[in-house]
Amino acid sequence: MTYRVDGLAALADPTRRTIFERLAERPRAVGDLAGDLPISRPAVSQHLRVLKDAGLVVDRPAGNRRIYELDLDGVGALRAYLDQFWNRSLTAFKAVAEQGDEEVS
Amino acid sequence: MTYRVDGLAALADPTRRTIFERLAERPRAVGDLAGDLPISRPAVSQHLRVLKDAGLVVDRPAGNRRIYELDLDGVGALRAYLDQFWNRSLTAFKAVAEQGDEEVS
């Protein structure tokens, strides 16, 4: 139930964000992704594993290759976690800010 | 203009997320924060610097101490970046998904 946190760490890496966005455009095979990126194919594989463990992508075999695409469930969970995170933080912050306003001036 | 990305990396660390949430509850001094955390005061200072560099918190001197609190501008910028990130990714993904539906069945 805390894998959403790993999701945030997963997307903190710029290369993984790029991979994520590439996969958003369309499902892709590993070699296909690696062709567009300045890193080796094994490196892409490792990034994909992190994204997969974070629940952000899923893969399926397609004959010779392996197709990766976004996992809407995991992405939705991460978004929900973030929304909750912002809401909790900002409402608490604003509550104190308003309280403080009275004695600031 | 890319500091929002650093913001994501800044919040990827669990300790920094905790600090961020503590600061959302109310502005705090460094030693105050460190008292509640299982790490040393210098470590807290270093985390605060990362958060500050990411534009997520601001600090001001208050006599002997130094008070940290959330920076709504930076937080808003990060939220905006994330919203855009999700929107771009998910709309692209769904567009392909619908396109694919026609030939899937």
Place this chain on the structure above:
DNA sequence: GGTCCCGGTAAGTGCTAACTTACCGTTAGC
């Protein structure tokens, strides 16, 4: 069945991140 392609994994390397202790400047209070 032999030969390619595809991609996961093992092993190793370099760098950076997160932490520690030690030190130092600054402010407050006597």
Place this chain on the structure above:
DNA sequence: GCTAACGGTAAGTTAGCACTTACCGGGACC
């Protein structure tokens, strides 16, 4: 002015991350 609290920074250690090359199994095609 002295002393004590607060907090930033320097220096050093350790663990993990992003990457590489080398290797290996599995499916596809002839």
